[in-house]
Amino acid sequence: MMAKDIVFFLAPDDEAVAAMRGRRPGPGFESVTCRFVEPDSAIAEWDTYFEEPSAGVPTPEQLHGRWPQWVTAPLNDGVEVFALPQRLTRALADAGFTELEELADRWTTGLRSHDGDDMTDDDLSAVLQGVARLAASAVSTGGRLYRWSF
Template sequence: MAHDIVFFLAPDDETAAATRLRGPGVAFDSVGCRFIDPDSAIAEWDVYFEEPSAELPPAERLHRSWPEWVTVPVNDGIEVFALPKRLTRALADASSAELEELADRWAARLRSEDGDDMTDDDLLAVLQGVARLAVSAMDTGGGLYSWSF
């Protein structure tokens, strides 16, 4: 199931977890997008930086890079994940060319899974925004998180 998702910068897991019921709102620097599964997006990005390639890895490969919950999962549709530190570092250090290649690969994955129901968000702009947040996270010692409903 696809979600509305907000990637945001927070100082720590506890602060990120506190966003669970209301979302990050304007209190956190964030980037939003719609109709994307946050856990598969994070896994796709993480796998890309482990094995850079324009080619899509098998879907089973993504399941080995699943993000960690920041809050206990309950059956209300709200998810809060922490992006792995290695992914935050990789996004902060990513070149424009790497972000473009990743955006193309991510779009190909979404097209193969969602077809016409794919998000109409500019995936490169989303990645560029998340990379900007990653730079801030590295500078401040904070972390990157996703909140979705």
């Protein structure tokens, strides 16, 4: 698996995010950081879960069409910035502890089956809880939730 630094962060709008192009979100942004996960797949999987909750790991066909939107056009610098879908942000903000734990278990199972021993060392439940807190802040402030990776 390719090593990636992933930062989920809260920002007021796409323009603020586009202005930081090429730079990692700094201390002015509320954020949650993790490594060694494929963030596009995670976002698609989370979105699928809230659309059709189940303990089963989704198939690639179920994830198709649920990729997040680019905030800026991709360049060759390796930096990717996506906006999470608003429906996912609302779902994460409204999710209870039990839902988030079930989703984290499903996410962990999927990563483990795909990546085996190369799976991230991050506590995926803690990552998901942190992203849900960011989502709640986004909903209450009118901001948006984004994902930056390198």
